[in-house]
Amino acid sequence: SSEAQVQIDFAALGPKTMKVCEGASLFVDVDGYTNAIDSLLGDEERLCGAVQWLHRFRYEMRHLTTDRSAVPVQHQGDRLQALAHLPSDDDAKARRRAVELCIDYNSSMEDVLNADYPSLGKLHVAIGGSSGKSVAVRSGVRGDLDASCLSKCVSQAEHWQINGAGCEICISTKMFDSLDDEIVRGEFKFDRNRGCFAAKGLTWTRVADLRRAKEYESGKSVGFNTATSGIVFGIKTEA
Numbered sequence: 336s337s338e339a340q341v342q343i344d345f346a347a348l349g350p351k352t353m354k355v356c357e358g359a360s361l362f363v364d365v366d367g368y369t370n371a372i373d374s375l376l377g378d379e380e381r382l383c384g385a386v387q388w389l390h391r392f393r394y395e396m397r398h399l400t401t402d403r404s405a406v407p408v409q410h411q412g413d414r415l416q417a418l419a420h421l422p423s424d425d426d427a428k429a430r431r432r433a434v435e436l437c438i439d440y441n442s443s444m445e446d447v448l449n450a451d452y453p454s455l456g457k458l459h460v461a462i463g464g465s466s467g468k469s470v471a472v473r474s475g476v477r478g479d480l481d482a483s484c485l486s487k488c489v490s491q492a493e494h495w496q497i498n499g500a501g502c503e504i505c506i507s508t509k510m511f512d513s514l515d516d517e518i519v520r521g522e523f524k525f526d527r528n529r530g531c532f533a534a535k536g537l538t539w540t541r542v543a544d545l546r547r548a549k550e551y552e553s554g555k556s557v558g559f560n561t562a563t564s565g566i567v568f569g570i571k572t573e574a
Contacts, residue, residue: 339471340423343406345482348473358420359433359466359510360489361405363396363440365413366501371455384454389413391452395443403436408471408484414496418471418484430466430513437462437504438519442538445502459501463531465491466509495531505531518545 339356348354368389375381396415400407405419419433444460467488473480488507495505506523511532514520519542523532 336470338423339420342404342421343418343471345406345408345471345473348471348482349480350474350477353473354471356418356420356423356469356471357426357429357467358418358469359430359464360469360484360486360492361415361417361419361433361437361440361462361464362493362496363415363417363437363460363462364496365392365444366459366461368413368455368458371458381454388448388452388455392444392448395448396440399439399443400436403432403439405433405436406471408482416484416489416493418469420469426466427513430510431515433464433466434504434506434510434514434519437464437506438537438539438542441502441504441536442540445536445538446540461496461499461501462504463492463494463496463499464505464510465489465495465507465531491531495529498529499533500535502536503533504537505529505533507531518542518549521545 336353336355339354343354343356372382372385375385392413393410393415397407397410400415400417403419404421405417408416408418417436419436420429421432422428440460440462444458449457465488467486469484469486469488471482471484473482475481491507499505505526508531511520511523519537522534522537522541524534526533
């Protein structure tokens, strides 16, 4: 075993090689997908469409993960497990990036998949995240090895995801304490029953709306852009 200094490549791991890292384990699962499939039994055409939708979801979530320099660990049906552990020399920054990835997941579901591919109706994701020391391994029958990540925080993240509601992000106290963005931080509330911080309906669209509202309340100079029919903040007073 060795400490991971660069992005973990599960293909390079095996029965004699594993990686240890300080990182955030994330689970993102479609809430209600199984029920949607059950309701389509007997309708072959719509079932095929539901499978196509699942491939879109998996493709989208995987690319969001790699775009944030995180590692997709496993696709488990309509659920993705991911590991965010970079930069290896700044644990707080790595945790912040993990929270940003959680918002990416929810934003993609709400503002992309639900908007552009509504064949299954409005579906939402439940997301759980926790950070700590983890071990990345690839084990199993020779020639058919499965990637996995083992730690207490993996179990915590999975528990919060399973017990979370659709469109909800649940994160550990350590991840919350790393946040330095007041807008994002203010959306998370501590849930005593589950022992985590939870945010409902948190997307980048909502974050942008909250930033604009805060600028408006601050009394900054504003103007109206006729080209885009939108309010512009932070312009010079004389303009």
